[in-house]
Amino acid sequence: MASITLKDIVKKYGDGYPAVKGVSLDIKDGEFVILVGPSGCGKSTLLRMIVGLEDITSGDLYIGETRMNDRAPRDRKLAMVFQNYALYPHLTVFENIAFPLRLSKGQFSEDEITRKVESAASTLELQDHLQRKPANLSGGQRQRVAMGRAIVRDADAFLFDEPLSNLDAKLRGQMRTEIARMQRRMGTTTVYVTHDQTEAMTLGDRVAVLRKGELQQVASPRGLYEQPVNLFVAGFIGSPPMNFAPGELDGDVLHLPFADMPAPAGVARAGGGRRVLVVGIRPEHFEDASLLEEGKKGTGVTFEANVDVTEWLGSDLFAYVPFDTNPDVAKTLEELDRDLDGEGLRTQLVVALDSESRVRDGDTATIWFDPARAMVFDPETGENLTFDADAAKEIDAQNEVDRKASLERAHAREAAAAAS
Numbered sequence: 001m002a003s004i005t006l007k008d009i010v011k012k013y014g015d016g017y018p019a020v021k022g023v024s025l026d027i028k029d030g031e032f033v034i035l036v037g038p039s040g041c042g043k044s045t046l047l048r049m050i051v052g053l054e055d056i057t058s059g060d061l062y063i064g065e066t067r068m069n070d071r072a073p074r075d076r077k078l079a080m081v082f083q084n085y086a087l088y089p090h091l092t093v094f095e096n097i098a099f100p101l102r103l104s105k106g107q108f109s110e111d112e113i114t115r116k117v118e119s120a121a122s123t124l125e126l127q128d129h130l131q132r133k134p135a136n137l138s139g140g141q142r143q144r145v146a147m148g149r150a151i152v153r154d155a156d157a158f159l160f161d162e163p164l165s166n167l168d169a170k171l172r173g174q175m176r177t178e179i180a181r182m183q184r185r186m187g188t189t190t191v192y193v194t195h196d197q198t199e200a201m202t203l204g205d206r207v208a209v210l211r212k213g214e215l216q217q218v219a220s221p222r223g224l225y226e227q228p229v230n231l232f233v234a235g236f237i238g239s240p241p242m243n244f245a246p247g248e249l250d251g252d253v254l255h256l257p258f259a260d261m262p263a264p265a266g267v268a269r270a271g272g273g274r275r276v277l278v279v280g281i282r283p284e285h286f287e288d289a290s291l292l293e294e295g296k297k298g299t300g301v302t303f304e305a306n307v308d309v310t311e312w313l314g315s316d317l318f319a320y321v322p323f324d325t326n327p328d329v330a331k332t333l334e335e336l337d338r339d340l341d342g343e344g345l346r347t348q349l350v351v352a353l354d355s356e357s358r359v360r361d362g363d364t365a366t367i368w369f370d371p372a373r374a375m376v377f378d379p380e381t382g383e384n385l386t387f388d389a390d391a392a393k394e395i396d397a398q399n400e401v402d403r404k405a406s407l408e409r410a411h412a413r414e415a416a417a418a419a420s
């Protein structure tokens with residue numbers, strides 16, 4: 001077990017490309033940290049520097065108390081699971097898992113190897129498959145064999161680089177819960193790279209969001225969702241993504257293309273006169289006004305929306321509402337969309353309504369939202385002007401309490417299982 005500390009880590013590749021530009025991150029012992037960001041932002045590079053497959057250009061890497069920059073990968077006691085895990089096709093599952101132990105010749109007796117492999121196999125529920133060959137296994141079972149190999153090494157930390165991206169959606173969901181359960185049970189420090197935000201939100205104690213080699217924010221999943229520091233994080237976290245619209249600040253009112261809303265207090269003050277800002281509202285924060293109780297309706301903003309297309313998904317109803325954008329912020333939003341690997345500028349609202357809503361294609365619907373849940377961003381810097389540092393701290397403190405409690409429960413269950 002160990003903590004992992006990154007201090008101002010920089011990676012410049014041989015061709016001069018700055019892939020990682022000064023990342024600092026403290027990963028606590030036993031913590032599960034996710035590195036997330038769009039393709040090419042430096043996630044794999046960072047992970048490969050931690051494990052020792054890539055030189056660190058500058059900065060310090062500590063595992064526990066020891067500086068590891070110049071240590072060989074095998075001296076770092078880390079186990080890595082890659083996206084393209086290579087199993088040996090001619091070896092059984094048992095021998096595939098035992099492989100790293102046999103590599104360190106003579107260090108383990110045959111009995112020890114059997115004990116370690118069997119214990120890993122039981123953690124991963126592979127006991128019944130130990131004598132089979134990889135070709136005869138399902139994708140998920142193969143993935144577990146690859147993890148078994150990491151487990152037997154008694155590593156101080158696990159590093160995962162998109163381990164589930166080759167699996168189909170259903171299996172990915174299953175493996176996701178299995179990885180979460182395994183990590184809780186073993187309490188091993190884990191760094192997990194993904195660009196799948198469901199994985200990021202569900203697996204991590206904390207999530208580190210990277211953009212073009214720079215860390216944007218490190219927080220609990222709920223912290224990122226409720227208190228993103230900037231446009232990039234706000235747009236990256238959440239599915240379907242947050243809606244962004246131009247908001248013209250006029251005193252203490254923000255004129256949106258589809259409604260007027262009161263400007264949040266801090267924004268009205270910071271804005272100084274008329275200017276165009278970017279307003280963000282999550283799809284799930286809109287409601288079909290006709291389904292609201294009278295009391296609630298008066299507490300928010302309502303507007304008439306010309307609904308273009310609707311999608312009924314059983315649990316939600318998505319309605320698409322086009323709006324006119326404003327040239328002052330169009331460039332910012334286009335740039336953001338490119339950064340987020342988006343599918344083109346979104347000049348429509350995506351509104352997630354209750355699935356009971358009767359709003360349909362071509363309707364004019366009355367839509368409601370609570371302006372207190374809207375966020376306001378500076379179009380030049382991307383800064384979230386409605387960021388509440390105290391609230392963010394409170395969310396992360398709660399998250400830490402919950403994490404410790406769930407670790408304790410996992411250990412208690414483990415102890416109970418061992419005693420019976």
Ligand SMILES: Nc1ncnc2c1ncn2[C@@H]1O[C@H](COP(=O)(O)OP(=O)(O)OP(=O)(O)O)[C@@H](O)[C@H]1O
Pocket residue numbers: 013014015017018019037038039040041042043044045046195
């Ligand atoms: N050997 C290399 N030489 C030069 N540049 C490289 C090298 N490997 C990666 N890069 C560049 O460094 C940047 C970060 O790459 P990296 O593989 O870390 O991204 P990533 O975040 O893991 O992306 P993905 O989600 O696509 O796996 C990319 O722009 C990439 O082109």
Ligand SMILES: [Mg+2]
Pocket residue numbers: 043044045
């Ligand atoms: Mg990668």
